[in-house]
Amino acid sequence: MSLAKLEQLTVRFGDREVLSRLDLEIQPGAQVGLVGESGSGKSLTALTLMNLLPERAEVSGEIGFSFDQRTKIDAAQLGEDLNFPYRGAQIGMVFQEPMTALNPLMRTGDQIGEVLALHRPENNTKAHIEALLAEVDLPAHMRTRYPHELSGGQRQRVGLAMALAGEPALLIADEPTSALDMITQRGVIDLIKRIARERKMALLFISHDLGAVAALCDQIYVLEKGKLVEHGPSQAILQSPQQAYTKRLVAAAKPTPRPAFTRTKSATPLLQVNGLTRQFRQRRWLWQRPSPVTAVDAATFELHAGETLGLVGPSGCGKTSLSRMIAGLDPAQAGEVHFDGHRFGHKQGSMPRAARREISMVFQDPFGSFDPRMRMRDALFEPLHLMPELSAEQRQERVTEAIERVGLSTDMLGRYPHAFSGGQRQRLAIARAMVLKPKLMILDEPVSALDVSIRGDVLALLHDLQEKFGMAYLFISHDLDVVRTVTDRVMVMNHGQIVERGKVDDVFDRPQAEITKKLLDARLTILG
């Protein structure tokens, strides 16, 4: 007998059907994964089970629960008026965003206590709250902390403790680790796995990350655009996916062998970074001298023309700060950069204008990197400010070439950014970076914000462009599999320092630094 069951569940907003005829079954104590890309209806499924759908949703189908007794609910009756005692009690939920899921003005212990007061008033004691914190591997004194005093991973653990407080038979976790860095993510996933086993609790784990789902679940449901594509035991789905869409997801999640590089390395480095340092000054009290916080500590490395250098590290390690100094966006407090015959840095001052046209950058978030009020055409022409010697025709040629290289056509350029998908925008961002034909391109997590199935396309595009134009890439990422696929050499950063460097295979196969080992251990591969 199943614990929770959705039958022919359909959800629509106006005439847009976002979930169609979904059947889903969760057995007591089973771990079920729900996989799909953004917009596939994963979260709506969770919200339906929690009776938290927005009011404008039109729902049909049937929901069945068998907690204490069997109940059947006509999905059309869902809403605030429905008597729905399960939320927070038999069904607990962990949300994606640990920043906003907690009340910033309440101590964590009080927030857990609130759930207890509502659902298990007999357990609302200090001892029980501390026991719940211990269960999620947090020390008892965390009880008196406010959310802003906790790290992302600790907040997510508090969220988990709150979900567990009602002693649920079913825990729904909606992308609980997507906002966390790799190492923390691994910790939270292992924790959820352990607790689900110990409590014999059923789990509905929602994620776009097949690796995370594979690590946790024995059954997988694959959703595409609101439709159930495939479901079955994890091993079967991962090893022999039947549907084209599932095959693509599985293929994208497996590390692909690195394409052979045909380039020859130049003798003199294109980029030489010597002791580059970035500090922020922070003052705790008005009368104190501001004490410097070092984001990047004397980074030194070389990059040759046509080479791809990977830069990895946990979040906050200084990867982005380092790249922004090289791009000339932020000033350095010490050290210097030699780039293509130009020198800039602490003593030499900001980047000379002549060097600007040789460095470009692709940002992580394809939605934030274009001005929403500017047509694509104008955005793509913008870098050509740096080449006043080009005629209008030559400019047009440059832009047309860049657009065609990234596989889009020029007739879309009259549109505003909102009319493009995430993948298209990232292609356009690459096109914008290409317009100048720079010698160095800094890629700051260029595929992390993209859905798994289009990541491969974008990486292949970057590879082709490098083959054709011989640009050097500084490739920043926290995703080690991607880094291994695309880079020649890799540097590992931690606390602002470059702690390890070398050929990518050497570093990943024989890691020396502690942080490299941790990063490698935290990887979630669907093979393991």
Added chain:
Amino acid sequence: MSTRLLKAFSSNFAHPSFAIGFCVSLILVAFALLSLVWTPHATDIVNVANRFAAPSGNHWFGTDFFGRDILSMLMAGALTSLRVAVLAVAIGMVIGVPLGLLAAGHGGWLERLILRFNDFVFAFPAIITAIIITTLFGPSAINAMIAIGIFNIPVFARVARGGALSIWTLDYVDAARLSGLRVWQISVRHVLPNILSLLIVQATIQLSLGILAEAGLSYIGLGTQPPETSLGLMLKEAQSFFLAYPMQAIWPGVTIIAFVMGLNLMGDGLRDQMDPKLSKAGGMNVTG
């Protein structure tokens, strides 16, 4: 562009306070502009024999102490008030917005300088500035306008700086910096279009404050001078006869209230529409 504006505009009409505010303001502005070409009676012809006439077919709202038609006076007065407020907003925007953009874009000592200058100007209410200007140059509608305009400068500088600061942290500004654009180019191309909605909302609110301030300054004799007319001046002139002829003061008073409320409602409505945090129906992102 025009279709986009029209779309934004029509969606605003679903918002009741915007719709009411917009209609009231539009009627009053039309009424004021009409006085440029036509009023029922001339406003500068005195006919003492016909003073304090009761409302009639000829004089809908009656006549005042000098026998002038009150409806005509209201129309001309509303125009003066509107002219002063609009130009004061223009002064505030033309000087304040670039200051705010400069402060946000440049940072460092220049930003501190602009902020301290702002604080300095902000410390003087419009009325003090008006008194200073009047002492130096004598009272007139133009001087009232300059005084209110000076008062508007720090308001717009603050709004522009606040909005611009949040835009400057975004990736597309970094992309523009990588494209070699200078601070002022980025401010004009990227920052200004993205804070325009904030500025429009603030302009509507400053417009209503300007009308109120003009009325206040004229009432105490620092603004518009006879034989020109303004709503504040009409109130001042009606004050002496208020007990005998209360309608003399009520008409300009009601016009001021309608104007200020109309503009405020419109500004609030616009703000609600433009700030997604305040709009209740804001599309929930649940299709994950």
